[in-house]
Amino acid sequence: MANVLAILEQRGGTLKRVSHETLTVARRIADGLGGEVHGLLIGGAGVQADGLGVFGADTVLVATDDALADYQGDRYASIAATAGDFDVVVVAATALGKDLAPRVAARLGCALAADVTEVRYDGGIVVARPVYAGKATYTLKVTGSPCVLSVRPNAVAPEQTKKPGASESVTVDAAEPKAKTVEVKQPERAALDVAEASVIVSGGRGLKEPENFKLLEDLATALGGAVGASRAVVDAGWRPHAEQVGQTGKVVSPNLYFAVGISGAIQHLAGIRTAKTIVAINKDPDAPIFKVADYGIVGDLFEVVPKLTEEISAIREG
Amino acid sequence: MKLAVCVKRVPDSEARIKVGADGKSIDGTGVKFVLNPYDEYAVEEALKLKEAAGSGEVVVVCVGAEAAQETIRTALAMGADRGVLLMSDTLPLDPLPVATALAAELKDGGYDLVLFGKMAIDDSSQAVGTMVAELLELPSVSAVAHLDIADGKGVAEREIEGGIEVVEFALPAVVTADKGLNEPRYPALRGIMMAKKKPLDVKEAGLDAGGLEVLSLDYPPERQAGRIVGEGAEAVSALIDALKNEAKVL
Ligand SMILES: Cc1cc2nc3c(=O)[nH]c(=O)nc-3n(C[C@H](O)[C@H](O)[C@H](O)COP(=O)(O)OP(=O)(O)OC[C@H]3O[C@@H](n4cnc5c(N)ncnc54)[C@H](O)[C@@H]3O)c2cc1C
Ligand SMILES: Nc1ncnc2c1ncn2[C@@H]1O[C@H](COP(=O)(O)O)[C@@H](O)[C@H]1O
Numbered sequence: 001m002a003n004v005l006a007i008l009e010q011r012g013g014t015l016k017r018v019s020h021e022t023l024t025v026a027r028r029i030a031d032g033l034g035g036e037v038h039g040l041l042i043g044g045a046g047v048q049a050d051g052l053g054v055f056g057a058d059t060v061l062v063a064t065d066d067a068l069a070d071y072q073g074d075r076y077a078s079i080a081a082t083a084g085d086f087d088v089v090v091v092a093a094t095a096l097g098k099d100l101a102p103r104v105a106a107r108l109g110c111a112l113a114a115d116v117t118e119v120r121y122d123g124g125i126v127v128a129r130p131v132y133a134g135k136a137t138y139t140l141k142v143t144g145s146p147c148v149l150s151v152r153p154n155a156v157a158p159e160q161t162k163k164p165g166a167s168e169s170v171t172v173d174a175a176e177p178k179a180k181t182v183e184v185k186q187p188e189r190a191a192l193d194v195a196e197a198s199v200i201v202s203g204g205r206g207l208k209e210p211e212n213f214k215l216l217e218d219l220a221t222a223l224g225g226a227v228g229a230s231r232a233v234v235d236a237g238w239r240p241h242a243e244q245v246g247q248t249g250k251v252v253s254p255n256l257y258f259a260v261g262i263s264g265a266i267q268h269l270a271g272i273r274t275a276k277t278i279v280a281i282n283k284d285p286d287a288p289i290f291k292v293a294d295y296g297i298v299g300d301l302f303e304v305v306p307k308l309t310e311e312i313s314a315i316r317e318g
Numbered sequence: 319m320k321l322a323v324c325v326k327r328v329p330d331s332e333a334r335i336k337v338g339a340d341g342k343s344i345d346g347t348g349v350k351f352v353l354n355p356y357d358e359y360a361v362e363e364a365l366k367l368k369e370a371a372g373s374g375e376v377v378v379v380c381v382g383a384e385a386a387q388e389t390i391r392t393a394l395a396m397g398a399d400r401g402v403l404l405m406s407d408t409l410p411l412d413p414l415p416v417a418t419a420l421a422a423e424l425k426d427g428g429y430d431l432v433l434f435g436k437m438a439i440d441d442s443s444q445a446v447g448t449m450v451a452e453l454l455e456l457p458s459v460s461a462v463a464h465l466d467i468a469d470g471k472g473v474a475e476r477e478i479e480g481g482i483e484v485v486e487f488a489l490p491a492v493v494t495a496d497k498g499l500n501e502p503r504y505p506a507l508r509g510i511m512m513a514k515k516k517p518l519d520v521k522e523a524g525l526d527a528g529g530l531e532v533l534s535l536d537y538p539p540e541r542q543a544g545r546i547v548g549e550g551a552e553a554v555s556a557l558i559d560a561l562k563n564e565a566k567v568l
Contacts, residue, residue, distance in 0.1 A: 011479075071483065073448075073458065095478035099460045102413065102445035106452035111412040111529025114443040129411075130538065131441050135335040136344065137538050140411065144529025178457035179474075179487035186481050193479035241463070241498050242477055247331055247439070248355065248497055256567045267331060273538055277565045279557065285546070294544035295560050297553045307551040311558055315568070 002033035006057065007080055007091040007100065008041045008049075013069070015041070015048060018092040018196065020055045020158035025119045025151050026090045027056030027161060032121025033087060037163070040083050042076050044069030053165020055158060060167040065174070070184055071096050072177040077103035079172055086146060088125065093150035094195065101150040111147045113140060117155040117253075117274060125149070133247040133270035153196055154253040155274065187240075192226040194243055199225030199256045200275075202245055203233065204268075206261015206282065206301055210238035215302070216260060219309045222316060228252070230262045246271035261301050264289025281305065319374035321364040322432045323398065324420055324447070325357040327382050327389035328440040342532045351385065353392045356435025358502035359495035364433050365397045366500065367467055375399045379423055381416050381523050383407050394513035395505030401516070404523035411441055412528025417449035419523045425454060431472075434494040436461045444494075451492035458492035459485045463499055 006026035008019040019039075026037045039060035041049045049060045063079050076096075080089065081104050089104055091097040093115040105112035117137075118128035125142040127149060142149075194200050201220040203213055213227065220227045229239035231246055245252055247267040257275040262268060264280070264287055272278060272292075280293035281304050290296045297304050329335065330350040338345040353361075361378070368374040376398040380386050383406065390401035404419050424432055434447030444460070451458030463482075464475040470489045475482050477496065505513070547556040561568045 071478075073460075074452075077452070095461070095476070098444045099448060102417075102443075102448040103452050105414060105445070106417065106449040109414070111414060112443065112445055112449075113530060114413070114445055126533070131535075132329065132335045132344070133331065133439060133442070134538060136337060136535050138411065138535050139533040141531045141533055142529060143531045147529055178455075179459050179485050179491065181483050181485050183484040184478070184481045185475075185484060191480060196479055256561070256565075273541065277561070277567050278541070278544075279561070290546065291543045292541040294565060295557055296544065296546045297548060297550070297557055298546055299550035299553065303551040304554060307554045308557070311554055312568070315558070 002035035002087040003084070004030040004033070004035060004037050004088045004090060005080065005083060005086040006037055006039045007089065007097070008039050009092060009094060009096055010041060010043045010047050013044060013047050018094060018153045021153065021156045022090050022092050022151060023052060023055035023057055024159045025149070025156055027159070028119060029088050029090070029121055029125060035087065038084065038086070040080060042068055042079055049167040051165065053163040054160050056161045056163050057165040058163050060165060061170045062167050063170045063172045065172050068172070070181045072181055073099050073103060073179060075175060075177045076100055077107060078175070080104050081107040083170065088146060089148045091148070091150050093152050097150050101148050105148040108146050108148070111142060111144045112150070113142060113147065114150050115152050116149055117152050119149065119151065119156065133267070134251065134273040135270070152251070152253060154198065194226045194228045194245060194252050195250045197226035198254050199223045200228045200245070200252060200254045201225055201258040201260065202228030202230065202262060203260045204230035204262030205232045207233065213239065215305045215309070219258070219305055219312070222309050222312045223256070225256070230268055259289050259293065260305060262289055263287050264292065319368055319371035319431070320427070320429050321368060321374065322377045322379055322424055322427060322429045323357065323360045323364045323393065324379050324432070324434050324450070325361065325389055325393055326354045326380065326435070326438045327351050327386040328354045328438055331355065331439055337535050337537065342535050344535065351389070353389050354435050354438050356437055356439070356495055356497070359497065359499045360433035360435050361393045361396050361398060362500045362502040363465060363495055367431065377402065377427070379420060380404065381406055381409065381419050381525070387518060387520070390518055391513045392505065394516045395509040396503055397509060399516065401518040403518065403520045405520055406523040406525050410525060410528035410530070411532065412530040413443040413445040413449055415526040415528045417446045417453060419525055420446065421450045421453035424450065430489045431467065432492045434492070436494045436496045447492055447494035456490055456492050457487035459487065460494045461496040462493045463496045465493060465499065
C-alpha cells in the first residue's frame with residue numbers, strides 16, 4: 001500500500017501548529033494514492049500526540065528518548081528513514097525540516113521537492129516551488145518513488161477530517177549523534193518567529209532609531225504578532241538577523257503584513273509575495289511598497305502607528 | 319588544513335528573471351551571473367580557517383556549464399588554491415543528482431571540512447550540502463552563523479525559530495554557511511591576476527535526471543496594487559474597517 005509519512009514537529013514537548021499543515025498535505029496525497037497517513041513524532045519522554053486524527057492521521061508513531069528532546073539531525077533522520085515503507089515523506093520547511101528533509105532524501109536515495117507552496121494529487125504528485133527569490137514558480141511533477149516534500153509554513157491551510165489517529169510507540173536505538181545539539185539558547189524575550197507568525201509588523205529605516213521599534217513591538221503585541229525588519233535596519237545593527245524579511249532573510253506568508261517605514265525594495269518584496277494582506281505605512285506616496293500593498297496609509301508613521309495600536313487594543317479588549 | 323568549498327553559478331539577486339520560450343526554464347540572455355552569495359561566506363570561512371591553521375589547501379568544486387569556470391575563478395581570486403569543474407550543461411531541480419556528483423568528487427579528497435552555502439539563491443533547495451554530508455556519512459550542521467574549529471572538533475551555531483542551536487561535532491565534517499558567519503573579502507586586483515594561473519580541472523559530471531519533472535515555469539501572480547485608504551492618523555479608522563470587513567484578517 002502507498003502510505004505517506006508525515007514528520008511532525010514539537011518544541012519543548014508541545015506539538016507545533018505547523019504539524020497540522022503537514023498532516024493536511026499528507027492526507028491529500030494519501031487520498032490520491034489510496035493509502036494511509038502515518039504521523040511521526042520524535043521527542044523527549046512525554047511528548048503529546050493526541051487528537052491528530054482530526055487532521056487526517058491514521059496512526060501516529062511516537063519515538064521518544066530524553067536525548068531526542070532537542071533536534072538531533074542524524075538521529076531524527078535515521079528514525080524517519082527507517083520508520084517503515086513509505087511512498088512519500090512530508091515535513092514542514094521550518095529550520096528543523098529544512099535540515100531534516102535533505103537528510104531523509106539522501107538516505108532514501110530519492111527526490112526532494114523543497115519548500116513547496118502548493119501540493120495536489122493529479123494522477124501523481126504535483127507541487128509548486130517558488131524559485132529565484134519568488135520571481136518565478138516551477139510546477140513540478142514527482143516522477144520517482146519514494147520522494148520527500150518539505151512544505152512552506154502557512155502556505156497550506158489545515159483541513160479537518162476524521163481518522164483514528166491512534167498513537168503507537170516505536171523503539172529507538174540509543175545512538176550517539178554524529179553532530180550533537182548540546183544546547184538551545186533562548187533569547188531573553190522569547191519572541192514569536194516571523195517565519196511562523198500569522199501577523200507581522202515590520203519596520204525599516206523610516207523608524208529613524210532603534211529605540212523607536214518599541215512602537216512596532218506595541219502594535220505587534222496588540223495584534224498577537226511578530227516584529228520583522230528590513231535588511232537596512234538589520235545591517236545597521238538595530239534588529240537581529242532573525243527578524244530580517246526578504247531575499248537574504250526570511251520568506252514569510254502571514255495573513256497580515258505591515259510594512260512600516262519600508263520603501264519596498266525588490267529584495268524585501270521577495271520575502272512577502274505570498275503574504276495574504278499587506279498594509280503599507282509610508283510618508284512617501286511614490287514608495288514602491290504601495291504597488292504591492294493591499295491597503296496603504298500615506299503619512300508619518302510616528303503619528304499613524306500609535307493611533308493604530310490604540311484602536312486595535314480597544315477592539316481586542318472590547 | 320584541507321578544505322573544500324562547493325560553489326554554484328547563479329543569476330545575480332537583482333537580475334530580472336525572464337521565462338524562456340520553452341516555458342520551463344529561464345532565458346539567461348543578458349542576465350548577469352555571480353558566485354552564489356551564500357557561497358561567498360563559505361569561501362571566506364575556508365580561507366580564514368586555512369590562514370588560522372597556517373597551512374593547507376582550499377579547493378573549490380562546482381557542478382555547472384562551461385561558463386561556471388568564471389565563478390570558480392572568482393573564488394580563486396578571493397584566495398582559494400585550485401578549482402574543479404564538473405561539467406553539466408543542465409542542472410536538475412532535484413538536488414540529489416548534484417549532491418551525488420559532488421560526494422563522489424569529495425569522497426577520497428581527505429578534506430577536514432567541506433563547506434557549502436546555506437542555499438543557492440536560484441533554486442533555493444537548501445539541500446545539497448546536507449545531502450552530500452549524508453552520502454559521505456559525515457557529521458553536518460546547516461545554516462551556520464557562527465563556527466569555531468579547534469583540535470579536530472567544531473562548535474557551530476544555527477538559528478532556529480526563536481532560538482539558537484549549539485551543535486558539536488568532530489572533523490571531518492560538513493557545514494553550510496548562513497549570512498552573518500563572516501564578511502566575505504573582495505578579490506583584490508592581485509588576487510584576480512593570480513587566479514588566472516591557478517589550476518582548474520574540468521571533468522564530466524555525468525548527472526542523473528533526478529525525480530522531478532518540470533511541467534512549467536511561470537511568473538507568480540502579480541500582486542494587484544491595492545488602494546490608499548487615506549493620509550495620516552485620520553486614516554486609521556478606514557484601515558481598520560477595511561482589514562475587518564473587506565480583508566477579514568482582524
Ligand atoms: C543581494 C541583496 C540582498 C538583499 N536582501 C534584502 C532582504 O532580504 N531584505 C531587505 O529588506 N532588503 C534586502 N536588501 C536591501 C534592499 O535593497 C534595500 O536596501 C532595503 O530593503 C531598504 O530598507 P528600508 O526599506 O528599511 O530603507 P529605505 O529604502 O531607506 O526606506 C525607508 C522608507 O521609510 C520611509 N519613511 C521615512 N521616514 C518615515 C516616516 N516618518 N514615516 C513613514 N515613512 C517614513 C521612506 O519614505 C522610505 O520609503 C538586499 C540587497 C541586496 C543587494
Ligand atoms: N551545481 C552546484 N555545484 C556546486 N555546488 C552546489 C551546486 N548546487 C548547489 N551547491 C552547493 O549547495 C548549496 C545549497 O544549494 P541548494 O541546495 O541548491 O540550495 C549551495 O550554496 C552550494 O554551496
